[in-house]
Amino acid sequence: MPANVPDAPLVISEIGSRHIGGRVVTLTGLPKRGRISTPGASVHPIDPNGEIVVGQLYAQYVRLAAPRSPHPLLMWHGGGMSGVTWETTSDGRPGWQMAFLRAGFDVWVSDAVERGRAGWAPYPEVYPEAPYFRTGREAWEEIFRFGPPGSWHADPQHRRPYADLRFPVAGMDNFMAQFVPRWATNDALTQSAYDALVGELDSAIILTHSQGGNFGFRAACAAPGRIKAVISLEPSGAPDPEHTDAVPLRGIPHLFLWGDYLDRHSFWVDAVPKVRRWAEALRAAGGTADWVDLPALGIHGNSHALMADDNSDIIAGIVLDWLRGQGLV
Amino acid sequence: MPANVPDAPLVISEIGSRHIGGRVVTLTGLPKRGRISTPGASVHPIDPNGEIVVGQLYAQYVRLAAPRSPHPLLMWHGGGMSGVTWETTSDGRPGWQMAFLRAGFDVWVSDAVERGRAGWAPYPEVYPEAPYFRTGREAWEEIFRFGPPGSWHADPQHRRPYADLRFPVAGMDNFMAQFVPRWATNDALTQSAYDALVGELDSAIILTHSQGGNFGFRAACAAPGRIKAVISLEPSGAPDPEHTDAVPLRGIPHLFLWGDYLDRHSFWVDAVPKVRRWAEALRAAGGTADWVDLPALGIHGNSHALMADDNSDIIAGIVLDWLRGQGLV
Numbered sequence: 001m002p003a004n005v006p007d008a009p010l011v012i013s014e015i016g017s018r019h020i021g022g023r024v025v026t027l028t029g030l031p032k033r034g035r036i037s038t039p040g041a042s043v044h045p046i047d048p049n050g051e052i053v054v055g056q057l058y059a060q061y062v063r064l065a066a067p068r069s070p071h072p073l074l075m076w077h078g079g080g081m082s083g084v085t086w087e088t089t090s091d092g093r094p095g096w097q098m099a100f101l102r103a104g105f106d107v108w109v110s111d112a113v114e115r116g117r118a119g120w121a122p123y124p125e126v127y128p129e130a131p132y133f134r135t136g137r138e139a140w141e142e143i144f145r146f147g148p149p150g151s152w153h154a155d156p157q158h159r160r161p162y163a164d165l166r167f168p169v170a171g172m173d174n175f176m177a178q179f180v181p182r183w184a185t186n187d188a189l190t191q192s193a194y195d196a197l198v199g200e201l202d203s204a205i206i207l208t209h210s211q212g213g214n215f216g217f218r219a220a221c222a223a224p225g226r227i228k229a230v231i232s233l234e235p236s237g238a239p240d241p242e243h244t245d246a247v248p249l250r251g252i253p254h255l256f257l258w259g260d261y262l263d264r265h266s267f268w269v270d271a272v273p274k275v276r277r278w279a280e281a282l283r284a285a286g287g288t289a290d291w292v293d294l295p296a297l298g299i300h301g302n303s304h305a306l307m308a309d310d311n312s313d314i315i316a317g318i319v320l321d322w323l324r325g326q327g328l329v
Numbered sequence: 330m331p332a333n334v335p336d337a338p339l340v341i342s343e344i345g346s347r348h349i350g351g352r353v354v355t356l357t358g359l360p361k362r363g364r365i366s367t368p369g370a371s372v373h374p375i376d377p378n379g380e381i382v383v384g385q386l387y388a389q390y391v392r393l394a395a396p397r398s399p400h401p402l403l404m405w406h407g408g409g410m411s412g413v414t415w416e417t418t419s420d421g422r423p424g425w426q427m428a429f430l431r432a433g434f435d436v437w438v439s440d441a442v443e444r445g446r447a448g449w450a451p452y453p454e455v456y457p458e459a460p461y462f463r464t465g466r467e468a469w470e471e472i473f474r475f476g477p478p479g480s481w482h483a484d485p486q487h488r489r490p491y492a493d494l495r496f497p498v499a500g501m502d503n504f505m506a507q508f509v510p511r512w513a514t515n516d517a518l519t520q521s522a523y524d525a526l527v528g529e530l531d532s533a534i535i536l537t538h539s540q541g542g543n544f545g546f547r548a549a550c551a552a553p554g555r556i557k558a559v560i561s562l563e564p565s566g567a568p569d570p571e572h573t574d575a576v577p578l579r580g581i582p583h584l585f586l587w588g589d590y591l592d593r594h595s596f597w598v599d600a601v602p603k604v605r606r607w608a609e610a611l612r613a614a615g616g617t618a619d620w621v622d623l624p625a626l627g628i629h630g631n632s633h634a635l636m637a638d639d640n641s642d643i644i645a646g647i648v649l650d651w652l653r654g655q656g657l658v
Contacts, residue, residue: 009394010341016417019506026483027464035461035513037408038543038566042599044471050464051483053505058413065338079366082446084387088345099346116446119509131384132364133380133451135356142373154355154380176382177348180448184364212397214367237367270371327382 001094005102017315019118020200021193022056027125054126057193058083058117058188059110062097065296068104069329071203071228075109076194078210078236080182081133082116083109085209089308090171090178096207096307099316104329105205110197113190115180117283123183131181136172138232139179143210144304145261145268146172162261164301166309175308176329191218198223205328206230207319210304214238217278229328231255231319234308236271246278250287253326254279255319257292259302259309270303290322330423331646334431340394348447349529350522356454383455383500386522387412387446388439391426397433398558398658400532404429404438405523407539407565409463409511411445412438414538418430418637419500419507423442425536425636428645433658434534439526441544442519444509452512460510468508472539473633474590474597475501482642491590493630495638504637520544524551534657536560536648539633546607553577558657559626560584562635562649565600567607575607579616582655586621586649588631588638597633 001007030048037044060083061072075097077085086097086109087226098166100107111118114127121127134143138151146167151160161169194215205228208216213235220227221244230252239246256279262268282289294302299311306315323329330336359377366373380511389412390401404426406414415426429436440447443456450456463472466481469488475496479491490498490545523544529531534557537545542564549556550573559581568575585608591597611618628640635644652658 001509010344012339012341014423015339015344015391015430016423018417018421019413019503022502022506023455023464024483024502024505027462032463036373037513037596038540039516040543040569040603041566043594046467048462048464050466050481050504052462052464053502056401056506060416082349082448084346084446088347092347094343094345101344111446116448117413117509119411119445119506122510132362133375133377133381134357135381136353137379138375152379154353155500173351173353173382174348176353176380177351177385177448179381180446181451184366187368213365214369237370240369261425267366267373268393274369 001102002099002313002320004317004320005099007102007181010101012062013065015060015065017058017060019056019058022053023194024051025054025126027122039270039276052121054102054121055113055189055193056118057113057197059108059197061106061108062101063106064101064104067106071205071328072201073100073105073107073205073207074197075107076206076208076212076216077112078212079178080132082111082180083226084116084178085307089312090175091168093312096312096316099313103320113193114183114186127183128185129183132184133181134179136176139176142267143144143263145259145265162301165303166301166311167303167305168310191215195217195222198226199293201226203228205229205231205323208235209233209307210236213275220249227252228328229253229255229323233257234259234304237274238275241277241281246281246287248283250285251280253288255280255290255292255322257306257315257319258294259304259306260295260300292318330431331428331642331649333646333649334428336431339430341391342394343392344389346387346389347386348387350525351382353380354455355380355384356451381450383450384518384522385447386439386442388526390435390437391430392435393430393433396435400534400657401530402429402434402436402534402536403526404436404536405535405541405545406441407541409461409508411440411507413437413445413507414636417451418641419504420449420497422641425641425645428642432649442522443512443515456512456513456516460512461512463508465505467564468505471594472522475632477593478503491630494632495630495640496632496634497639520547523548527552527555530555530559534558534560534652537564538562538563538636539565542604547657549578553581556581557657558582558584558652562586563588563633564604567604570610575610575614575616578611579614582617583611584619584621584651586635586644586648587623588633589624589629600612621647
């Protein structure tokens with residue numbers, strides 16, 4: 001647990017969930033199939049044509065009996081991941097869902113459209129193309145920055161993580177088990193579902209990771225009156241200030257948090273300046289955009305998995321202190 | 330809430346999750362692709378070849394500060410569904426996860442291999458064929474028995490549910506949003522992951538729905554010393570007593586619960602006698618196999634969605650009374 005939250009049992013009024021957004025589509029022209037539903041059962045004829053729901057997200061909420069913040073915290077995962085990002089870390093420590101519940105927030109952990117409990121829709125009938133499956137190498141060398149290019153190996157004994165890496169690589173298989181397929185075609189569907197989620201709440205604080213960052217920035221643009229803060233862990237993208245007006249967001253404090261090794265991986269060398277332009281636009285509009293570079297604070301070795309690195313409690317504590325500084329808890 | 334559980338806030342020591350089971354496989358020979366990860370980002374070159382983890386399940390646990398039962402309750406969903414089955418009902422009432430937490434059980438809600446937060450693996454590279462997507466019609470007319478064959482219509486105004494149906498059909502779109510794709514090829518992978526879950530616990534009670542039933546019966550066969558009871562809501566299949574010995578299970582009480590209209594739908598006309606043979610084998614082995622036909626108790630109109638019908642609290646209460654009768658809580 002972060003040092004700045006109580007380590008006591010939680011008193012909870014409800015754990016529940018909803019699917020939000022989405023619409024009914026009708027599939028037609030598909031050939032019939034036969035399925036055996038469970039061993040020993042007869043062949044069950046299946047007509048795949050008909051109505052299905054597509055474009056929904058899944059959100060699980062935990063409501064405290066006595067929340068200390070009036071604003072629920074929405075936790076939005078990154079690409080190729082699900083809400084599991086915020087749960088128990090891959091090496092078995094309590095995750096940020098627990099940390100922020102203990103800090104007094106009602107927490108909503110969602111699975112975006114196409115991922116996890118949100119389900120997904122057939123391609124090419126609904127989604128135009130096949131998904132991507134993240135490999136261990138892509139995660140290790142490109143996106144999560146566990147080691148330099150060329151340091152991944154199929155055999156765990158031969159992997160070469162950064163010497164001061166904070167991600168617990170002994171749990172790499174568990175971390176890979178969290179990956180879910182992703183599509184590159186569903187941004188509009190996903191944004192629409194996130195906007196619908198925000199639209200059902202009186203107020204909210206958005207906490208995002210990676211690909212979730214862009215959805216969070218745009219959700220704030222769509223409903224600036226409801227969003228009380230936006231916290232972005234290494235957002236992989238942001239609106240282009242030439243096409244999106246940051247002025248409506250000047251009353252919404254933003255926090256950007258960044259780990260280590262960002263200058264050694266081309267994906268991030270490309271992404272960070274684009275996000276920085278959005279932070280600068282927020283500031284130019286008169287808003288708050290706090291840009292926290294952890295190595296500049298003397299905190300070295302953090303990967304892209306800030307909420308799963310072995311100092312994840314310290315980083316959660318930084319976020320909590322910032323929220324307290326904003327008067328939000 | 331069921332009448333026989335306290336309606337007070339829950340005191341919880343931890344909410345957490347794990348992926349269990351699965352193995353690393355290496356994909357080879359696949360063509361490279363280019364992906365734009367978030368709007369405005371550059372094209373990111375993707376090599377889909379490499380290591381991925383397949384065959385894992387996802388389990389989320391809620392641990393009470395002071396459980397009344399020493400045995401955690403494992404809640405296993407049916408085919409084409411995820412653990413969402415046990416959460417808030419499609420018309421917004423608290424689900425069975427909450428009911429059994431309030432009754433004093435630590436609860437583990439899982440997503441089986443290939444579904445929800447378990448993720449899924451590429452086909453034809455890992456799974457041999459494409460999945461099935463459940464249509465509203467298949468759910469309504471065939472599996473969940475909301476109305477007779479021919480009673481589904483794309484327009485909700487023209488659907489004809491059974492006159493005394495207990496499923497809240499006004500929430501049908503929400504229910505359809507819970508559906509996830511399913512494969513007919515992954516029974517061995519799924520069973521293996523469920524067996525691994527049971528193997529990590531000292532003791533457990535298994536509560537299943539539909540396709541989950543067969544996995545539950547077989548998990549009890551694989552680890553009879555750990556399983557304290559098996560509760561099966563309308564299991565769609567069961568071991569064949571000619572090939573599976575029920576004698577090791579004679580110390581494990583089994584409860585079978587059945588709704589209405591089972592004689593009007595060919596899927597169930599086929600399935601029920603096969604399950605009955607397993608119940609009879611358990612009894613012949615000297616075990617307890619309680620077969621509860623709800624209409625015979627005067628409870629009419631229940632669909633296959635016993636945990637989501639509008640009398641789901643009453644049915645949860647029947648299960649709880651049975652567990653108390655077995656001395657398990």
